[in-house]
Amino acid sequence: MIQQYLGRFDDDTVKKQINNDIEGFPAMFYVVETNKEDILRLWVSHGGDISAVHEPSKVPLLAFAIMHGEDIQADTTIMTATLLSLGASPELIPSAFYSPYLQDLPEHGPSNDNIKDLTDEQKSWCKDVARGKLARTCSLSQRYYLERAAKTKRPSRRQHQVAQRMNAEPLLGIANFLIGQTTAAKALLDTLLAHITEPGKKPLVLVFAGPSGHGKTELAKRLGHLLSLELEVVDCTIFNREMEMFGPRHPYVGADRGTPLNNFLSKHHEERCIVFLDEFEKTSPDIHKALLLPFDSGDYQDRRNLDKVNCSKTIWIMATNAHDPIIQDFSTANSHVLFSEEDESETKRLLKQLSHKIRDDFRSHHGAPITGRISEILPFLTFSVGEQSVIVHKALLELGRKVRQPVNLSEGPGEKLLGNVRLRIRRDASVCRALAESEYHSDLGARSLLAAAEKIKRLLVEEYLKVDEEITERGGMSDFFLDVNGGEVTVNMVPPKSR
Incomplete structure (x- = not known):
């Protein structure tokens, strides 16, 4: 539908207007807000600017893609990875947030002493409320992709030229x-x-x-x-x-x-x-x-x-x-x-x-x-401890997506007794590392790490069933937190009054 709409205008008109502001925000922010990779790629192919910035706050598009996950209560890792693959600079985010990626971020973000590049004008947006929100939303997977992009040499102009002529430009971002x-x-x-x-x-x-x-x-x-x-x-x-x-x-x-x-x-x-x-x-x-x-x-x-x-x-x-x-x-x-x-x-x-x-x-x-x-x-080499941890995190995100779906008490294939659950990870690096170190086997690779997600699922179900009230379709969302205590990963439900 979007492709058909853009096709009604000539290329020059599209390129002139595709990055216009809408109610104070560049159009690209609304594209990223959809959290859909195909729409983002389509917009960029018509001239969408991945380096767009919200001028009043100076927040760059890449940072918005990460922080927006809190507003829509959804994982935005694929949008982060896609923006990086399309050339968005990880340097727009203070490196203390993602290097090294296998670390738990402080609740309110790294301190001024740890953010050595905060004086950079491009990072002036990262303070106070924005810093805390970025710390809450920049997940282990996103930190991994940010650090990886920061360490990866950008494709040369000739590589871009060849890929573009052969309609293979997306290939340049495959590592992301x-x-x-x-x-x-x-x-x-x-x-x-x-x-x-x-x-x-x-x-x-x-x-x-x-x-x-x-x-x-x-x-x-x-x-x-x-x-x-x-x-x-x-x-x-x-x-x-x-x-x-x-x-x-x-x-x-x-x-x-x-x-x-x-x-x-x-x-x-x-x-x-x-x-x-x-x-x-x-x-x-x-x-x-x-x-x-x-x-x-x-x-x-x-x-x-x-x-x-x-x-x-x-x-x-x-x-x-x-x-x-x-x-x-x-x-x-x-x-x-x-x-x-x-x-x-x-x-x-x-x-x-x-x-x-x-x-x-x-x-x-x-x-x-x-x-x-x-x-x-x-x-293809065996995975490092950090890579193992990110694979576990990816599996936990998928588990979180499934249990977030609504309860369905109708008998049949659509029946779903475990639902309306928000699964949160308090210290994602520590939790995922503990699970990776206990489950990874080099002969099985990612398959052995999927067992970690199954282990968490069993713990979650046990806690879910301890609640002394019937499962209903009209019940609200319940929060369950993953944490690590003494090297053991725990799952605990947050009482409604303390949420």
Whole structure:
């Protein structure tokens, strides 16, 4: 609807008026107020200014996006991450609020002594009421993204130019949406930009190598989302023969139907798309042989009608955890460099070494022909304690969103007995760190950390059911606080009179 409305005007008119003030606020503030990523991206694509400032208070758009969460009683992390990915400067927020990110913020915010950059005119807004509100609303996840953006080198003008010409500009901010895997995201960005700058007949063939639950699928999905590309996920554990993956040819039974992968490739003839081959280490030599031609020249034959399919624009991703021992040993031995993000050149050198080791191991598992067609190998490292804590925080935010929904006593699939609950975290860094340290396992990654959210859910339900009154649909909101006491995370209901 918004796209259609803007389309009624010529580009010059839109650009001249899209940043106008409405009742004293720049239009971008109303866009951010929606808390919808797609509307924000649409507005910016038409010239919306991410550096907009509310002149009377001097509050920048990025700070408003964070603090507005308190007004709408909703998580605004996705808006914060999107603004940062679009180029909003984290330096508009005093660094004492987010560096280091794994710290509990004082109730009224950092003191003047700790805010060394408060004299900066761009940060003059951060005092008194605004400082306290920012301290209450700047969550662990948002602090993580702010610090990460502050440490990340901005894309060059040529990178912007190439991405814009190829309609791939959102790709430049891909690192702003992931937890951990900074090096993998940067390597993916560099590889993709190089590929689209000088495209050829050969498709891009990548290996995502790393332990289960460490972001391989998430990065592929985020890539598809940012570039608006369709993604086909193939579970390689269920195929033993190439006929099962791609489909039989005539005169065999089923040739007319094809398979999901065969039909996906045919549908995207000469189009950009992504094929994610999950658990590739489970595939057979029969399947490897069938992939050689598509990987090499982009040529494929539709099994249903034998038509030629050009999949040279397909991005092939082979995800594997077969090389976990190599990656985990390497991560442990070089953790002081890999997780500090202080020496980028040394990190690149080490990761290049790791990629070579993985390539050798891949060749020993799958043979030279398919290994020789790989464009790049991207190692996925284990999570640091801070990254583990942010993943826990993300899971708790999702739990909070679910239990906030209203109670529904109607029998059937819509029944919801646990509801109308505001789940708050008093000291989010301490709480999430305690849960991460008790639950994280490097073999399971984020999956092990989801158990932390389940643990909190059980504690919450226990406290919820202790209330000596019936559950009703007309009951008001109840506040439950997460805190840590003596290393143990607790869930307590706030009595109505003390709210």
